[in-house]
Amino acid sequence: MSAKTWLRSTAIMGVMVIPVLLSGCGLFSKSVSEPIDPPQTEVIEDQEQQTSSWLNQSDNAEQYIVYLQDKNGYLAPISLPVAVAEGEEVAVKLLEVMVDQGMYASSLPLDFRAMIPQGTEILGYQHNPETGIATVNLSEAFADYNGQDERSMIESITWTLTSLEGINGVELQLNGAKLEEMPVAQYPLDQPLTRTIGINIEMDEGVSYSQAAPVTLYFSSETSNNEQYYVPVTRMIQRTDTMEIAAIEELIEGPQNTKALQPVIMPDVAVTGLEEYDGVVHIDLQDDAYEPGLFVPSEMLNSIILSVAENTGVSKVQVRVNGDINIFDENNASYSQPVSKPVHVNALKL
16 A cells, blocks of 8 residues: 555544654653553443443443544543443444543543543444454444544544454445545545554654654653543554564654653664564663663563554564563563553543
8 A cells, every 4th residue: 555545534634743853752661651540330310221231330341442532632542341242242332432521421531531522323333254344334423524624533433443353344334325435525435444544643753644654652751630641643654664663763763752742662762673473572672871670661571562563563572682581560560471462441530
């Protein structure tokens, strides 16, 4: 897929290219973030029937990911406890959660906004297990939105549904008719939407569209209550033969928007090796400040694991620093063995 095709309609959606700013935050000089509180539950008054299988104390509640927009305009995966009643589809329930000012609006975390237009109803849902395509039929209210929100709407729906097992693409319908393009800014929908559309897209400085390729990086941000959470950013960079290494180098380089996002690794850390075998990506980092016995911040380790897994498709990652695999974070959790990609990230207080 060409960079032009991959980025189609991005210019229409107003993607801003911001100069790269390096910041010395992360790894061994960064202060340790406070532990994230476990998810809280809330019952919405006057909606007992609608919320009976939603955020509650049920033993059947499981964590699912929905992509919501934060106060800075970035989409982030948010882990929510959802109890799905018999006969309900998980995908439909998550889409209902994502309706702006919908029945679950007061149960979402502080600072986050649902991206499906207000009043939208999920009229139908089908999943083809052979193709992995989920088809969602939406009501007429889905067509009533600000064009500047269009790409974020598409990304939030696509990344939420493809977080569910067996779904790798999404097709949208409006009142039963297949959408060939989005109603307002005409983002093309002639092909199923997959994660290859990216999320929170930005362009690296000095890179031409014809030579660009995407990498998805996980930076850090904070809510108004000082809760840390991870934000994925798809950055278009110069195409190379070692895109996986380039992705970590971009993570080290840090976020472009330093007012909204925080770096997770010191800029003088270097990637000295990355290889995949036996279903594990092994990554070697070099840092002169590290000594065996020092902890490595979990924020940094999780960002690396999330970024590596997203860009390689491999869910297990082994991190070595200066050749040392006996790594521990500030909570004394060991990373000496390959670590699986976190499934439920950003379990913020509700």
